[in-house]
Amino acid sequence: MIGMVSLGCPKALVDSERILTRLRAEGYAISPDYIGADAVIVNTCGFLDSAKAESLDAIGEALRENGRVIVTGCLGAEPDYIREHHPKILAVTGPHQYEQVLDAVHLAVPPSPDPFIDLLPASGVSLTPRHYSYLKISEGCNHKCKFCIIPDMRGRLQSRPAHAVLREAEKLVQVGVKELLVISQDTSAYGVDIKHATDRGHRAHITDLARDLGSLGAWVRLHYVYPYPHVRDLIPLMAATSESGGLILPYLDIPFQHAHPDVLKRMARPAAAAKTLDEIAAWRNACPEITLRSTFIVGYPGETEAEFQTLLDWMDEAQLDRVGCFQYENVAGARSNALPDHVADEVKQDRWNRFMEKAQAISEAKLAAKVGQVMQVIVDEVDEDGATCRTKADAPEIDGNLFIDEGFEGLSTGDIVTVEVEEAGEYDLWGRII
Numbered sequence: 429m430i431g432m433v434s435l436g437c438p439k440a441l442v443d444s445e446r447i448l449t450r451l452r453a454e455g456y457a458i459s460p461d462y463i464g465a466d467a468v469i470v471n472t473c474g475f476l477d478s479a480k481a482e483s484l485d486a487i488g489e490a491l492r493e494n495g496r497v498i499v500t501g502c503l504g505a506e507p508d509y510i511r512e513h514h515p516k517i518l519a520v521t522g523p524h525q526y527e528q529v530l531d532a533v534h535l536a537v538p539p540s541p542d543p544f545i546d547l548l549p550a551s552g553v554s555l556t557p558r559h560y561s562y563l564k565i566s567e568g569c570n571h572k573c574k575f576c577i578i579p580d581m582r583g584r585l586q587s588r589p590a591h592a593v594l595r596e597a598e599k600l601v602q603v604g605v606k607e608l609l610v611i612s613q614d615t616s617a618y619g620v621d622i623k624h625a626t627d628r629g630h631r632a633h634i635t636d637l638a639r640d641l642g643s644l645g646a647w648v649r650l651h652y653v654y655p656y657p658h659v660r661d662l663i664p665l666m667a668a669t670s671e672s673g674g675l676i677l678p679y680l681d682i683p684f685q686h687a688h689p690d691v692l693k694r695m696a697r698p699a700a701a702a703k704t705l706d707e708i709a710a711w712r713n714a715c716p717e718i719t720l721r722s723t724f725i726v727g728y729p730g731e732t733e734a735e736f737q738t739l740l741d742w743m744d745e746a747q748l749d750r751v752g753c754f755q756y757e758n759v760a761g762a763r764s765n766a767l768p769d770h771v772a773d774e775v776k777q778d779r780w781n782r783f784m785e786k787a788q789a790i791s792e793a794k795l796a797a798k799v800g801q802v803m804q805v806i807v808d809e810v811d812e813d814g815a816t817c818r819t820k821a822d823a824p825e826i827d828g829n830l831f832i833d834e835g836f837e838g839l840s841t842g843d844i845v846t847v848e849v850e851e852a853g854e855y856d857l858w859g860r861i862i
C-alpha cells in the first residue's frame with residue numbers, strides 16, 4: 429500500500445495522478461491514510477518560499493506519521509535542501525521523473541508478484557472528482573519571467589502530440605468526465621516546440637486542439653493562455669453566435685500579472701508589449717459572454733505608486749470577471765531577487781488591499797447583473813443542505829459557485845442542469861432549477 433500527499437498547483441496534481449496510475453497498474457494499492465501505507469510519496473511544490481515551507485512541513489508530517497517517505501515534485505529539484513531538513517527520507521526525485529519515483533517505490537516496497545491484482549481503471553487514477561479532469565498538454569516553458577523558476581525546474585516547452593492529448597481526453601469523456609480543464613505553463617504556445625506537427629490527422633496547435641477537444645461533447649476550459657495575437661482565433665470557438673461557436677467554454681484564464689509596460693518589461697513577461705486592453709475589447713466584441721480570469725503581482729521590485737495606479741486604472745477599463753492577486757515574494761534562484769528597489773511589506777499589503785477592493789467591486793457588480801439570467805450549471809457536490817454547482821464562468825477550485833438550496837434532491841454530481849439566477853454575492857450566485 430502506498431500513500432500520496434499531493435501539494436501545489438493543478439499541474440502537480442496531474443503528475444500525482446500519473447504516478448498513482450502507474451502504481452495501480454503494477455499492482456500496488458493506494459492507501460488513504462499514513463497508518464495503512466508501507467511508504468508515502470510526497471509530491472512537493474517549490475514555487476514560492478512559502479510553498480517550500482509547506483512542502484517541508486508535509487515531509488516532516490509524513491516522516492512522523494509513517495516514517496518511510498519518498499519526495500518528488502518541484503522541490504525535488506533541490507535534494508540537498510530537502511535532506512538538510514529531513515535527512516531520513518528514503519529518496520528524492522525531481523519533477524516528472526516518474527520512472528525514478530517508481531524505482532524508489534520498488535526499492536522501498538517490492539512490487540507484488542501478480543501485477544493484475546488491481547486492474548487499472550480505464551481512465552487512470554483521478555485525484556479530481558470524476559466529473560471534471562485536468563488535461564496537461566505540455567510541460568515546461570520557453571520564457572524567462574524574472575520572478576519564476578519553473579523553466580529552471582521543468583525545462584523548456586515540451587508539447588505532447590495532439591493525438592495523445594486527444595486520446596486521453598476521449599478516454600476521460602468515455603468514463604464520465606463532463607469537463608476538461610486544459611493546463612500547461614503556456615497554453616497558447618502549445619506545439620511551438622514540435623513545429624505544430626500534424627500526427628495521425630491532428631495538428632499540434634492550440635486552435636486545432638481546442639476545436640478537436642470541443643468536438644468530444646464535454647465542457648472544455650482553457651487555462652494559462654497568454655495574450656498572443658492568435659488567441660483571437662480561439663474566440664469564435666467560444667462565441668454562441670458564431671458558426672463554430674459553443675465548442676469550448678467562453679472562458680479564458682490569462683495571467684496578466686501587471687498592466688504597466690515598464691513593470692512587465694522588468695518581469696520579462698511574454699507578450700509584454702501586447703496592447704491588452706485592445707485585445708480584451710476585440711475578444712468581448714466577438715464573444716460578449718466571455719469570462720476573463722487573471723492573476724496579478726503587486727509590489728514587484730521597483731513598482732512605483734504611479735505604476736501601481738496604472739494597474740488600478742487598467743482594471744477599471746478591463747473589468748475582469750475573476751481576479752487573483754499575490755504580493756511579490758522573493759523565490760530562491762529567481763532573477764528578480766537581484767532587482768533594485770524592493771517594495772516595503774506594508775506598501776505591498778496596502779496595494780494588495782486597494783487592488784482587491786477594486787477587483788471585488790467589479791466581481792460583485794458583474795455577478796449582480798446575472799440575477800434573472802438563465803444558464804447551465806454543472807453540479808460539483810450534493811449534500812443535505814443543497815447542491816454546489818458552477819456556471820460556465822467558474823473554474824473549479826479557483827472561481828465561485830452557484831448554490832441551489834431547494835429542489836436539489838434529484839441532482840447528482842456531474843449533472844448539467846439549467847437554472848435561473850436568483851441572488852448574487854461578492855463571488856457566488858444562488859439559483860433555482862427551471
Ligand code: SF4
Binds near residue numbers: 569572577613
Ligand atoms: S511564462 Fe513566465 S511565469 Fe509562466 S512558467 Fe514561463 S517563465 Fe514562469
